[in-house]
Amino acid sequence: GDSVTQMEGPVTLSEEAFLTINCTYTATGYPSLFWYVQYPGEGLQLLLKATKADDKGSNKGFEATYRKETTSFHLEKGSVQVSDSAVYFCALSKNGATNKLIFGTGTLLAVQP
Amino acid sequence: NAGVTQTPKFQVLKTGQSMTLQCAQDMNHEYMSWYRQDPGMGLRLIHYSVGAGITDQGEVPNGYNVSRSTTEDFPLRLLSAAPSQTSVYFCASSYPESGEQFFGPGTRLTVL
Numbered sequence: 001g002d003s004v005t006q007m008e009g010p011v012t013l014s015e016e017a018f019l020t021i022n023c024t025y026t027a028t029g030y031p032s033l034f035w036y037v038q039y040p041g042e043g044l045q046l047l048l049k050a051t052k053a054d055d056k057g058s059n060k061g062f063e064a065t066y067r068k069e070t071t072s073f074h075l076e077k078g079s080v081q082v083s084d085s086a087v088y089f090c091a092l093s094k095n096g097a098t099n100k101l102i103f104g105t106g107t108l109l110a111v112q113p
Numbered sequence: 114n115a116g117v118t119q120t121p122k123f124q125v126l127k128t129g130q131s132m133t134l135q136c137a138q139d140m141n142h143e144y145m146s147w148y149r150q151d152p153g154m155g156l157r158l159i160h161y162s163v164g165a166g167i168t169d170q171g172e173v174p175n176g177y178n179v180s181r182s183t184t185e186d187f188p189l190r191l192l193s194a195a196p197s198q199t200s201v202y203f204c205a206s207s208y209p210e211s212g213e214q215f216f217g218p219g220t221r222l223t224v225l
Contacts, residue, residue: 004155034213036216041218042218042219043117043203043205043216043217043218043219044156044203044205044214044216045216046213046214049213089155089156099144099145099146099161099162099163099205099207099214100146100158100161100171101146101148101156101158101214102158103148103155103156103157104155105153105154105155106155
């Protein structure tokens with residue numbers, strides 16, 4: 001079945017460091033891909049998305065490119081801040097079914113000043 | 114515009130008790146979903162709905178019931194709570210094919 005695999009955390013970085021969180025997926029057809037972020041004590045919020053191959057999603061300095069050839073959607077940010085500390089989830093949906101997301105296990109990012 | 118609201122925020126139950134987790138949205142979204150979040154497992158889909166009167170099972174539906182009598186509300190019922198249902202529960206809503214689900218703040222449930 002369809003699935004999402006993302007790197008285990010926690011990822012601990014110093015402020016202004018470069019961030020990469022790896023995400024790969026297994027799915028038939030052409031899924032849409034998402035990164036959601038969960039700040040402490042809150043629900044998930046959409047960070048960025050991409051709906052077709054080679055699309056780049058971006059928001060708040062974060063970027064991810066939909067790579068069909070490697071079935072990947074890695075999250076990157078050039079310079080992280082303490083306020084970026086959160087849990088990041090990679091997810092996919094099929095056929096526009098935005099109510100049926102398949103999530104990865106989440107990666108905790110801790111940014112130290 | 115409150116978005117997606119969930120009550121209660123915290124709940125402790127004893128094994129065998131029943132309860133209903135409430136979820137409401139004021140964005141007129143057709144789609145609504147319930148997920149549970151467990152350590153090391155991400156979020157898993159319990160039940161979902163594509164509109165009033167229509168519900169279906171997700172990945173982990175056993176032990177849970179849902180109904181959707183209105184567009185706004187999508188309650189999740191635990192008929193006989195078990196310790197394995199200790200989790201954080203999130204409700205979410207979206208427009209069809211919008212590409213974004215809006216999540217509530219979650220309910221942390223402990224079953225003793």
